[in-house]
Amino acid sequence: METLKVDLGERSYPIFIGEGLLGNSELLVPYIAGQQVMIVTNETVAPLYLEQLKTGLEGFQVDEVILPDGEEFKNASSLDLIYTELLKKRHNRKTTLIALGGGVVGDMCGYAAASYQRGVDFIQVPTTLLSQVDSSVGGKTGINHPLGKNMVGAFHQPNVVIADTSTLRTLPERELSAGIAEVIKYGLIRDPEFLSWIESNIENLLKCDSEALTKAIFESCRNKAEIVAEDELESGCRALLNLGHTFGHAIEAHQGYGKWLHGEAVGTGMVMAAHMSRELGWLSSDEYTQVCSLVEKAKLPARSPDNMTPDDFVEYMSLDKKNLDHRIRLVLLKKLGEAVITSDYPQDVFMNTLSSC
Amino acid sequence: METLKVDLGERSYPIFIGEGLLGNSELLVPYIAGQQVMIVTNETVAPLYLEQLKTGLEGFQVDEVILPDGEEFKNASSLDLIYTELLKKRHNRKTTLIALGGGVVGDMCGYAAASYQRGVDFIQVPTTLLSQVDSSVGGKTGINHPLGKNMVGAFHQPNVVIADTSTLRTLPERELSAGIAEVIKYGLIRDPEFLSWIESNIENLLKCDSEALTKAIFESCRNKAEIVAEDELESGCRALLNLGHTFGHAIEAHQGYGKWLHGEAVGTGMVMAAHMSRELGWLSSDEYTQVCSLVEKAKLPARSPDNMTPDDFVEYMSLDKKNLDHRIRLVLLKKLGEAVITSDYPQDVFMNTLSSC
Numbered sequence: 001m002e003t004l005k006v007d008l009g010e011r012s013y014p015i016f017i018g019e020g021l022l023g024n025s026e027l028l029v030p031y032i033a034g035q036q037v038m039i040v041t042n043e044t045v046a047p048l049y050l051e052q053l054k055t056g057l058e059g060f061q062v063d064e065v066i067l068p069d070g071e072e073f074k075n076a077s078s079l080d081l082i083y084t085e086l087l088k089k090r091h092n093r094k095t096t097l098i099a100l101g102g103g104v105v106g107d108m109c110g111y112a113a114a115s116y117q118r119g120v121d122f123i124q125v126p127t128t129l130l131s132q133v134d135s136s137v138g139g140k141t142g143i144n145h146p147l148g149k150n151m152v153g154a155f156h157q158p159n160v161v162i163a164d165t166s167t168l169r170t171l172p173e174r175e176l177s178a179g180i181a182e183v184i185k186y187g188l189i190r191d192p193e194f195l196s197w198i199e200s201n202i203e204n205l206l207k208c209d210s211e212a213l214t215k216a217i218f219e220s221c222r223n224k225a226e227i228v229a230e231d232e233l234e235s236g237c238r239a240l241l242n243l244g245h246t247f248g249h250a251i252e253a254h255q256g257y258g259k260w261l262h263g264e265a266v267g268t269g270m271v272m273a274a275h276m277s278r279e280l281g282w283l284s285s286d287e288y289t290q291v292c293s294l295v296e297k298a299k300l301p302a303r304s305p306d307n308m309t310p311d312d313f314v315e316y317m318s319l320d321k322k323n324l325d326h327r328i329r330l331v332l333l334k335k336l337g338e339a340v341i342t343s344d345y346p347q348d349v350f351m352n353t354l355s356s357c
Numbered sequence: 358m359e360t361l362k363v364d365l366g367e368r369s370y371p372i373f374i375g376e377g378l379l380g381n382s383e384l385l386v387p388y389i390a391g392q393q394v395m396i397v398t399n400e401t402v403a404p405l406y407l408e409q410l411k412t413g414l415e416g417f418q419v420d421e422v423i424l425p426d427g428e429e430f431k432n433a434s435s436l437d438l439i440y441t442e443l444l445k446k447r448h449n450r451k452t453t454l455i456a457l458g459g460g461v462v463g464d465m466c467g468y469a470a471a472s473y474q475r476g477v478d479f480i481q482v483p484t485t486l487l488s489q490v491d492s493s494v495g496g497k498t499g500i501n502h503p504l505g506k507n508m509v510g511a512f513h514q515p516n517v518v519i520a521d522t523s524t525l526r527t528l529p530e531r532e533l534s535a536g537i538a539e540v541i542k543y544g545l546i547r548d549p550e551f552l553s554w555i556e557s558n559i560e561n562l563l564k565c566d567s568e569a570l571t572k573a574i575f576e577s578c579r580n581k582a583e584i585v586a587e588d589e590l591e592s593g594c595r596a597l598l599n600l601g602h603t604f605g606h607a608i609e610a611h612q613g614y615g616k617w618l619h620g621e622a623v624g625t626g627m628v629m630a631a632h633m634s635r636e637l638g639w640l641s642s643d644e645y646t647q648v649c650s651l652v653e654k655a656k657l658p659a660r661s662p663d664n665m666t667p668d669d670f671v672e673y674m675s676l677d678k679k680n681l682d683h684r685i686r687l688v689l690l691k692k693l694g695e696a697v698i699t700s701d702y703p704q705d706v707f708m709n710t711l712s713s714c
Binding site (some may be wrong): 076080083084087088114115116117118119140142145146147148151152153155226 | 440444471473495503505508
C-alpha cells in the first residue's frame, strides 16, 4: 500500500492506494467521527463491493442509497434521493457519507455531504481508475444542470480516500482507458518523466497490473495534490488540470452526457490541444504524433465525433463555465510536460484545429 | 447611518443600517467584483423596491429573478429558477448575487451564491425586520426539504449587508412583530440592558420610528455578530441563538410552513422556554410574566396553537436537525439576559410546559 498526504492545512487528508483495501476497517474507522454512516453507491457497483465495504463498518448505523448508474443521473433528483434517505434514517450532523463508485457517485455524494445540514463529513472510496486518479482529489463536488455540466456544487474535502486497485479488475475496458486519459494528462501538463513512464507501461496498465496501477494512481494523485495544494479554490494554476477538458466537455455536451465517457472526450481533447499547440509552433510534428499515438495506444478515441461541426464546438465551448465571459480559455502545451493557460491565440488557428481533428 | 463590522477574518463584512440607503451606489458598488449582478427578489418586494435598488447599479449587467413570495417556496424548485436564470444570462464566476427581500429570499439567494459554480459573491439587502436583525448576519443559507426545514444549505458570508429602515414602513404589522420577536431574543439570551431598552421602546418600534429601529437593528446585529464571530460554524455558543426556535420550528412544521410566521412561532417558543425555566426554578414568576407581557406587547402570540398536542411537539422537535441524535436540546433562561443550552432536564417538566403553554 502507498500513502499520499494531501496537504491542505486543517483539511489535509490521506489517500491510501493498493490492492485489497476495501473492507479494511483500520483505514476507515479512524476517519469516522460519529455513529452513523450513509454509503452512496450505484446499481452497478453495489452488487460487486457494497457488502465488502460494510464488513469494515461493524458497530455503526450503516444505511445506503443505491443510485442509477450514469452521468445522466448526476442531477438534482439523484441528489434529493440522498437527502431523503439521510432524513428518513435521521442522520445527524455527525454523520459520515461514504462515496463508493466512480466520479459521478463521488461528485454527488460529496455535494450531498457539503450541503446536508450545511456540511457533514465524507469519505471517498473510488472504484474506477478515473475517479481514483482524478475526481477523488481536489474537493470538487457537484451536479449537472440541464443548462451546463457541474454548474452547481461546492468545494468539500474528504476525510480520507481509499483507492483499492482490485476494484479495477471489474471495470469495463472502455472505462479503464478513460481513466488512463487522465493519467496521461498529468504527464503532459507537468511531469515529462512520468509521461515517459506511462509510454513504457501502457500495456501493463491496460492489463490491470496492480503494481503499474498503484504507481500510476500515486503519481497522478501526487501531481494533482501538488496543484490543488497550491490553488485550492481554482483561481490560478489549477486550471492546467483542464487540459483536454474544454474541448472534451463540448463533445460530451453535444453528444449528450453519457454517450462518450468523460475520459474518452478528454483523450480526444488532448489530441486537439496538441494539434493546436503544433499549429502555434510549440510542439513539433513528431511530438504531436507522439501524443496521438499514446492516446490511441490507450484505446481512446483520437478524433472528434463525425456529427460535430466546428460551430458546434464553439457553441458548447463558450457555454463552459470557465468561458461564460465569452472568451474561450484553453490549456495548451508549450512542450510535452509543460502546459499553459491562454485565451490569447489567433482565431483561425483555433478554428483550423476544430475542423481538422 | 450606523455601520457595524462583522469580524470573520478574511470573510469580514460591514452592515450598513439607516434610512434611505437603498439605491445608494456608494454602499453597493465597492462590494461588486465583476460586471454582472443578479438580483433575487420576490413578487411582493419587486414592485416596491427593485427599481430603486437598480438605480444604484448603473453600468453593470443587471438581471433579476422574481420568485413567488412565501416560506413554502423556499425549496429546490425556486433554487433552480435562480440557477436557470444565471445560466441563461451567462453569469460567470465573478458574478454577484443580491438578495432583495426577507429571510426566505436571503437564504435562497445566499445558497444559490454558495453553490453556483461552487461559489460566487453575494450581497444582502434585507427588507424585513426579521431578516435585518437575524438572517442577514451569520452566513447561514439554505432551503427547506419536504422532510425538514433548512436541511440543505451552506455557510456563505455576504460581501456587505444593507439594512434600510425605510423599507420597514411597507411591512405588514404581523411581520414587524415577527421581527421584534428576534430583537427580544437578543435581549433575553445575553443583554439585560438591551432587554430593558426594548421594554421601554416597544411602542416606538411598533410605530416604525426610524431611530428606535436603527438602534434595535444595530444592537441585535452586534449581539449576533459577537456570537457568530466566536462560533462561525455553530459548534458551540451559537446555539444560544435558538432560544424559542426549537419549540417554534415544531409549531411552524406542524401548522405547515407559512401559516405561522417564523417570528410568531419564536415568540411563543420564548414564552415556552421561559415557562420551563420558571418550572426549573431559574426564573421567578414575575420574570416569567415579564417575558409573556413583552411578547404580548409586541403583538406576538404567547400561546401555542390550539390544535397542537404535547405529542405533536415531541414528534416535530425530535425531527429538528439539532436533535437528530434523539435527544432534544433546549435553550433555556438561567435568568433574564442569560441563556443556557441543555439537554439535561426532567422529562416531566418538559411535558408540563408542552401541555401548559
